Amino acid sequence: MTPTISGTMPPRTIEWVGDLGGCAKLIDQTKLPGELTFLEIQDAPSMFEAILHLSVRGAPAIGIAGAMGAVLGVRDFSGECDAFLAKLDEVCDYLASSRPTAVNLQWGLDRMRRVARASGGDVSALKATLLAEADLIRDEDEAMCRAIGEHGEYLIGDGCGVLTHCNAGSLATSWFGTALAPMYVAHKKGRKFKVYADETRPLLQGSRLTAWELGQAGIDVTILCDNMAASLMKSGRVDLVITGADRIAANGDAANKIGTYGVALLAAAHGIPMYVAAPSSTFDLSLGDGDEIPIEERSADEIRRGFGLLTAPADAECYSPAFDITPAGLIRGLITERGVVEAPTHEKIAALLG
Ligand code: MRU
Numbered sequence: 001m002t003p004t005i006s007g008t009m010p011p012r013t014i015e016w017v018g019d020l021g022g023c024a025k026l027i028d029q030t031k032l033p034g035e036l037t038f039l040e041i042q043d044a045p046s047m048f049e050a051i052l053h054l055s056v057r058g059a060p061a062i063g064i065a066g067a068m069g070a071v072l073g074v075r076d077f078s079g080e081c082d083a084f085l086a087k088l089d090e091v092c093d094y095l096a097s098s099r100p101t102a103v104n105l106q107w108g109l110d111r112m113r114r115v116a117r118a119s120g121g122d123v124s125a126l127k128a129t130l131l132a133e134a135d136l137i138r139d140e141d142e143a144m145c146r147a148i149g150e151h152g153e154y155l156i157g158d159g160c161g162v163l164t165h166c167n168a169g170s171l172a173t174s175w176f177g178t179a180l181a182p183m184y185v186a187h188k189k190g191r192k193f194k195v196y197a198d199e200t201r202p203l204l205q206g207s208r209l210t211a212w213e214l215g216q217a218g219i220d221v222t223i224l225c226d227n228m229a230a231s232l233m234k235s236g237r238v239d240l241v242i243t244g245a246d247r248i249a250a251n252g253d254a255a256n257k258i259g260t261y262g263v264a265l266l267a268a269a270h271g272i273p274m275y276v277a278a279p280s281s282t283f284d285l286s287l288g289d290g291d292e293i294p295i296e297e298r299s300a301d302e303i304r305r306g307f308g309l310l311t312a313p314a315d316a317e318c319y320s321p322a323f324d325i326t327p328a329g330l331i332r333g334l335i336t337e338r339g340v341v342e343a344p345t346h347e348k349i350a351a352l353l354g
Pocket of ligand 1: 058060102128166177178179257258
């Protein structure tokens with residue numbers, strides 16, 4: 001039976017419990033929507049596995065998971081400061097290798113390295129500083145998501161049909177989400193609208209996670225298989241597309257879950273505006289355009305035997321990129337915690353992130 005939760009929003013996706021001897025507690029998203037269960041992560045290898053196998057997933061959430069994983073990886077270290085910093089680098093490099101596309105992971109780990117180097121000195125004080133930084137990254141992410149919701153809610157009027165792809169909701173962040181944040185705010189303001197959630201092959205983040213969390217919140221949500229988006233758009237029921245992003249290059253090209261590029265092309269063909277919602281931690285201004293974004297390749301078995309059932313010849317070759325790139329020219333606007341950038345360009349993004 002689908003679990004129910006108190007209130008209208010999912011619980012926090014990830015948080016640190018207790019003091020330095022505590023653990024990172026996260027929702028095990030591989031179990032949703034059937035069970036709402038939590039993992040208590042006690043060491044860096046377990047965090048690596050949780051990220052790799054998508055127990056925790058979504059760009060902002062894995063940024064926080066990486067930061068907490070770094071704390072777990074160094075908290076038992078005893079030795080001098082220089083050796084501690086070298087150990088921290090080793091743990092951060094290891095965690096960063098779990099998933100390559102979402103820049104938030106690298107961003108969170110780089111923040112941990114920087115704060116440690118800026119603090120220096122006593123190793124036990126450094127450990128406490130790192131835990132405080134991981135908590136701060138979580139808190140800041142929640143604040144950014146709320147601001148994204150406030151900036152983007154004007155897009156969703158009464159009667160609006162909004163299509164989204166994958167899960168860029170509360171579950172993909174600390175709490176509240178990016179693409180779903182404007183929907184939560186519009187819903188709170190009493191607007192009546194309909195969300196269409198692409199199922200999102202092969203791991204079904206749309207049907208397992210987006211439909212679950214929007215349903216919990218009392219938002220009207222309808223699931224469609226990915227190959228149904230064109231006919232839905234043609235029927236006139238979609239007025240707006242909002243997705244999240246895993247990495248946005250300096251020119252506004254955006255990496256997101258595989259299939260987003262197709263949705264963007266379909267939206268353009270039907271004259272439907274497409275917005276991408278993301279916090280500043282998802283921008284990578286060191287990359288000129290989307291061609292430079294590394295794309296994660298996932299195991300063929302996620303296609304051949306996803307969720308345990310053989311649905312293709314066991315040895316079939318598979319094409320399995322986890323993400324694709326939507327060119328900036330197909331994006332009507334970027335919704336960030338600092339405001340909305342319409343028709344994004346290199347100059348506008350640089351000015352916003354200044
Ligand atoms: O492979 P996943 O589930 O981590 O992919 C997640 C997405 O593509 C999300 O849309 C993206 O991370 C934005 S999350 C706010």
